[in-house]
Amino acid sequence: MLDGKPxxxxxxxxxxxxxxxxxxxxxxxxRLVMTLQDELTQQxxxxxxxxxxxxxxxxxIVDSFIGRALGNIANMARVLDAETVVVGMxxxxxxxxxxxGLNLEGVRTALNAEKGMALIRQRLAGxxxxxxxxxxx
Amino acid sequence: MPAVREExxxxxxxxxxxxxxxxxxQWALDLGFSLVDQTKVxxxxxxxxxxxxxxxxxxxxxxEELHEGPRRGIRLTFEDxxxxxxxxxxxxxxxxxxxxxxxxGLGGARRLSNEFEIASSPGQGTRxxxxxxx
Numbered sequence: 001m002l003d004g005k006p007x008x009x010x011x012x013x014x015x016x017x018x019x020x021x022x023x024x025x026x027x028x029x030x031r032l033v034m035t036l037q038d039e040l041t042q043q044x045x046x047x048x049x050x051x052x053x054x055x056x057x058x059x060x061i062v063d064s065f066i067g068r069a070l071g072n073i074a075n076m077a078r079v080l081d082a083e084t085v086v087v088g089m090x091x092x093x094x095x096x097x098x099x100x101g102l103n104l105e106g107v108r109t110a111l112n113a114e115k116g117m118a119l120i121r122q123r124l125a126g127x128x129x130x131x132x133x134x135x136x137x
Numbered sequence: 138m139p140a141v142r143e144e145x146x147x148x149x150x151x152x153x154x155x156x157x158x159x160x161x162x163q164w165a166l167d168l169g170f171s172l173v174d175q176t177k178v179x180x181x182x183x184x185x186x187x188x189x190x191x192x193x194x195x196x197x198x199x200x201e202e203l204h205e206g207p208r209r210g211i212r213l214t215f216e217d218x219x220x221x222x223x224x225x226x227x228x229x230x231x232x233x234x235x236x237x238x239x240x241x242g243l244g245g246a247r248r249l250s251n252e253f254e255i256a257s258s259p260g261q262g263t264r265x266x267x268x269x270x271x
Contacts, residue, residue: 027155030187060176063184092175092176099248101245101248
């Protein structure tokens with residue numbers, strides 16, 4: 001580094017149409033979690049994103065701090081009119097979360113990215129004006 | 138119970154908390170813990186290391202390998218010289234928090250462990266010990 005500062009660590013956020021995709025592939029220390037939370041909310045607004053997909057399949061643990069951040073992201077995204085889905089949670093992580101006492105309230109989950117994307121599309125379709133009465137009465 | 142081996146790690150930064158997780162994971166792996174048990178003990182270690190950092194102002198974590206007959210276990214001790222906890226019973230209860238967390242740290246770590254011990258007094262610091270058997 002020319003300026004002698006350590007590189008800013010960050011988790012890449014990819015824009016794909018009206019979706020933002022985040023794949024967490026590094027060990028999440030707390031500062032990194034907070035950075036992700038800040039950047040995601042900024043990017044939702046900047047790109048007018050309607051959906052956020054967070055892939056945590058590489059995460060070996062989700063402790064209360066990371067779990068809380070996922071909940072915060074989902075809630076903030078909702079306020080900004082975007083749907084969040086967390087995908088790919090490993091089974092031992094799910095078991096541990098429940099025992100820890102964390103129920104990830106307000107966080108939608110799906111088994112994998114494909115199912116997660118389908119869930120977001122479905123939710124968005126359901127909230128489109130004019131689609132609510134699509135089934136007729 | 139005497140430890141077969143032990144290692145002490147400083148807990149003074151976010152990166153140190155990550156290091157505690159990594160070393161705990163390696164030990165659990167070495168001892169043949171199942172994937173679920175590895176995940177539980179690493180998660181408990183992460184909660185306690187964060188408590189040491191945030192509430193205790195930093196400190197140390199000690200890992201010990203225990204043998205009791207054929208049983209193998211890991212004992213983790215986190216110690217700080219911070220302000221201490223005035224009401225330990227209250228601190229263990231879920232939802233109790235003085236920081237920005239969910240208040241699941243101590244109670245959660247206890248649920249993820251087989252044995253749990255806490256010693257704390259105001260102004261003296263806090264020591265939390267957990268053991269997870271294979």
